[in-house]
Amino acid sequence: MLLKNRVGKKDIFYLIDKYSCAISRVEAEMLLEYLFNCERLDLYIRDFSINKTMEELYDSLISRRLKGEPVQYITGCTEFMGLDFIVTKDVLIPRPETELLVNVIRDTLSVTQTKNPKILDLCTGSGNIAVSLSKLMPQSEIVATDMSEAALKIAEKNAARHNLSDRVRFYKGDLFNALIFAKNPKFDIIVCNPPYIKEDELSYLQKEVKTEPEIALNGGKDGLDFYRIIAKESYRYLEKGGSILLEIGFGQKKDVENIFSSYSIFEICRVIKDFNNIPRVMWFNLI
Ligand SMILES: C[S@@+](CC[C@H](N)C(=O)[O-])C[C@H]1O[C@@H](n2cnc3c(N)ncnc32)[C@H](O)[C@@H]1O
Structure with a gap:
């Protein structure tokens, strides 16, 4: 039929x-x-x-x-981790590769059986990582930050859409500066999918990607600005033995590894490849 x-x-x-x-x-x-x-x-x-x-x-x-308008901006929604998310031109459209970050965190915490893990999602955008982690791990405490006020409004709507407004706290600001008003900003895990495209490659992106906010894409001259700041400042916000999980762009593995190893306080725990066999997630522990 x-x-x-x-x-x-x-x-x-x-x-x-x-x-x-x-x-x-x-x-x-x-x-x-x-x-x-x-x-x-x-x-x-x-x-x-x-x-x-x-x-x-x-x-x-x-x-x-x-x-050239992506279908997700036309319909105003997309799917991430099997959940519906509101998306507008103020936020990056969540990519399937980014689900790797969520899956790795979920799997690890379920193995280590960490009670009430505290997780910081830097550069939250639509809130896709924060909201899906909170949905998958109801016992977690999640803080999510972004520099863009417009993006945070969408992230808050997404938390509300999944009845998680009281479980995910949002703060606006430049990376860790957003935590200035957060109570006890120490976390077991910091997760981040930062902007990582090289500035001079922005004009060569596909027309669809060019409709996404530049603030979500521009990683500075060599695409690595955000990794440098995270490597420099994250120790203040991590519990001892805490982890940092980062999405990286094509070909950035060696550079990001060098940035973190120059501080001698991190050990690289895992590098996870995406479905195209490209290193996509880097996981460091604070030693
Ligand atoms: C690549 S998008 C990631 C969005 C979402 N987490 C995801 O995985 O789809 C990067 C996000 O970083 C935010 N951002 C850019 N510069 C920032 C800064 N200096 N501090 C905090 N957030 C920033 C952008 O507004 C954007 O939402």
Whole structure:
């Protein structure tokens, strides 16, 4: 019963196929889910009859997409760790690679059975890391910070959306300076997916990435500014034996390792590769 009769009036398959040369089927489905306010599966089992207005609305969404607007900004949401997150142009669209950070922290804490772990999520953006960690580990205490007020508003909305407003605390400020008003800012884990693109590579990014906030991408001249500050200052905010987990960009492993080893207070614990076999997460312990 999955395939519907396609003869006669325009149906959802007509819209799915209409721009099949220009956008992927997945993106077409995401836009149609948004347009019809339904689940992906509904597209295939419910009967949608397409009138002129709906077709024109769909055409206008497609035209935004073809101009380079990511589908997540058009629909205002994305999925991360199986959870729905609100996204706007004020926040980076969470990437699947970043789920590695969340999974590693969850797995490690469940093995070590750390009671009420305190976690700091620096550069929280949409709050995707902080909110999913809090959801996965209800006993954790999570603090999340960002320099962008607009991003923090989205992060707070995401915490509220998942009923976690009382479990994740948000502070605005430049990296660790945001913690000036936090009570007892000492953590078992500091996690961060910082901006790490080299300044002079920003203009070569894909048009979709260029629609994301520059403050979320620009890692300074060599892309490593944030790692330097974190390596220099994090010891003040870490419990003894605490860990730092960082997402890194392509080809940054050696440089980040050198930055941290120059302080002689960190040991490198693990480097985790992503699904393309690229080193993506670096884990340091404070010794
Ligand atoms: C790469 S995005 C990461 C967003 C989110 N954590 C994720 O993983 O998708 C980096 C974030 O760092 C924030 N940011 C940039 N400069 C900052 C600074 N100096 N202090 C704190 N946050 C900063 C940006 O606003 C942005 O939200």
